[in-house]
Amino acid sequence: MVIQDKIKYIEAKRGRNHPLFMFRNWLDEKVPSHRELKLIQVGGTNGKGSTCQWLNLFLRKEGFRTGMFTSPHLVSHLERIQVDGSWIEASEWERIYDRYADFFEEEQLTMFEIDLFMAIVYFVEQKVDYGIIEVGMGGRLDATTALDYIATLITNVGMDHTEYLGTTLSQIAKEKAGIFKESTLAIAYDTTCFSVMEEEAFRKRTSLLVADYDLSNLDTSALPAYQRENLVLALSCLRQLKLLKPYSIQSVIDSFSWLGRCTVLRKDPLVLLDGAHNMPGIEALIRSLSSFEGVIYFSVLKEKESDKMIKRILKWNSNVVLVRFEEERLADLDVLHAHYRIPTIDFEDMIDRLKGAKTSTLICGSLYFVGEVLAHRDEIGS
Numbered sequence: 001m002v003i004q005d006k007i008k009y010i011e012a013k014r015g016r017n018h019p020l021f022m023f024r025n026w027l028d029e030k031v032p033s034h035r036e037l038k039l040i041q042v043g044g045t046n047g048k049g050s051t052c053q054w055l056n057l058f059l060r061k062e063g064f065r066t067g068m069f070t071s072p073h074l075v076s077h078l079e080r081i082q083v084d085g086s087w088i089e090a091s092e093w094e095r096i097y098d099r100y101a102d103f104f105e106e107e108q109l110t111m112f113e114i115d116l117f118m119a120i121v122y123f124v125e126q127k128v129d130y131g132i133i134e135v136g137m138g139g140r141l142d143a144t145t146a147l148d149y150i151a152t153l154i155t156n157v158g159m160d161h162t163e164y165l166g167t168t169l170s171q172i173a174k175e176k177a178g179i180f181k182e183s184t185l186a187i188a189y190d191t192t193c194f195s196v197m198e199e200e201a202f203r204k205r206t207s208l209l210v211a212d213y214d215l216s217n218l219d220t221s222a223l224p225a226y227q228r229e230n231l232v233l234a235l236s237c238l239r240q241l242k243l244l245k246p247y248s249i250q251s252v253i254d255s256f257s258w259l260g261r262c263t264v265l266r267k268d269p270l271v272l273l274d275g276a277h278n279m280p281g282i283e284a285l286i287r288s289l290s291s292f293e294g295v296i297y298f299s300v301l302k303e304k305e306s307d308k309m310i311k312r313i314l315k316w317n318s319n320v321v322l323v324r325f326e327e328e329r330l331a332d333l334d335v336l337h338a339h340y341r342i343p344t345i346d347f348e349d350m351i352d353r354l355k356g357a358k359t360s361t362l363i364c365g366s367l368y369f370v371g372e373v374l375a376h377r378d379e380i381g382s
Helices: 003-011 020-030 032-036 048-061 090-107 111-126 169-179 194-203 225-240 246-255 279-289 306-313 333-340 347-355 367-374 377-381
Strands: 039-043 066-069 081-083 130-134 151-154 185-188 208-210 263-267 270-274 295-299 319-324 344-346 361-365
Touching: 003 090, 003 111, 020 032, 020 090, 020 111, 032 111, 039 048, 039 169, 048 066, 048 130, 048 225, 048 246, 066 111, 081 111, 090 111, 111 130, 151 169, 151 225, 169 194, 185 194, 185 225, 194 208, 225 279, 263 377, 270 367, 279 306, 279 361, 295 306, 306 333, 319 333, 319 347, 333 344, 344 347, 347 361, 347 377, 361 367, 367 377
Parallel strands: 039 130, 039 151, 066 130, 151 185, 185 208, 270 361, 295 319, 295 361, 319 344
Antiparallel strands: 066 081, 263 270
């Protein structure tokens, strides 16, 4: 098989991950030096990837060699594993995969477990100084929680993945707080259900801190509101770990970008792309933009709160258009169209419209949708 076939093969391996002790045993047996890695774990409902990027940029600014594991990917599966800001090369990905392919098959690892296992192997090989690990879903049972950390962070708690994490904020907060470890720094930005998370921290014999960093002397005007929240969490963590040099903060802020989050595809007229894929994400986007006049292209997966998201978007003085794209988990757009009288178009039609757009445009929703748009960014931005 060529690498594309191997990636397609593992992307079909979705399902429930193995118990944490099993994944930990596999790592201990096959990659024992993983225990020497200095890792930071980032959980929460939204903002995990952005917070990972903030940590990554600050640590690199200080001259540290960094590894970063995030998911899902937007453009290429390879982007899930990065060292010093660069995706793992295809040849390196294939080399590591081939080495452990029989093991992956014999133990029936899921795609996420395979990705994480390969990331740890690569970080060990590359001798990273610090690794940044994004939680996949929840926290307590997530494969990433099988690792050792020097800090565990929670961005926020919102209603998402309720079929797995619980139907109340308290239940979800408890799952998120499942990443806390004994005597390991724990910090949360959002104080929603803080008492629940604090109780989990106490049970794990550690203390939970509230993220706090004064941004008043910094210029953050170019950042959307939710990125300032992620920034505060990252700065709080690095200050606690004594890895922060204040003089470098502004330069990192000035150069910050995270693909698919308030990404400008074209400036005139404005075409803005944002992966607001759940209700908390939509609320964060609205806080950042406050108002938007133009055309909004939106697509959503069936397990999300599509009705609430659409109702919130419709409060803007904009024309909302639903977009079909190839994804088996796509919401029933015909039902949404009939209920809200919103026009629905195919993805290819949207791209054609964007090429000749003469008004401001916002594209938002599912991260898979955002990834498809990014694959056409050259056409849109030309």
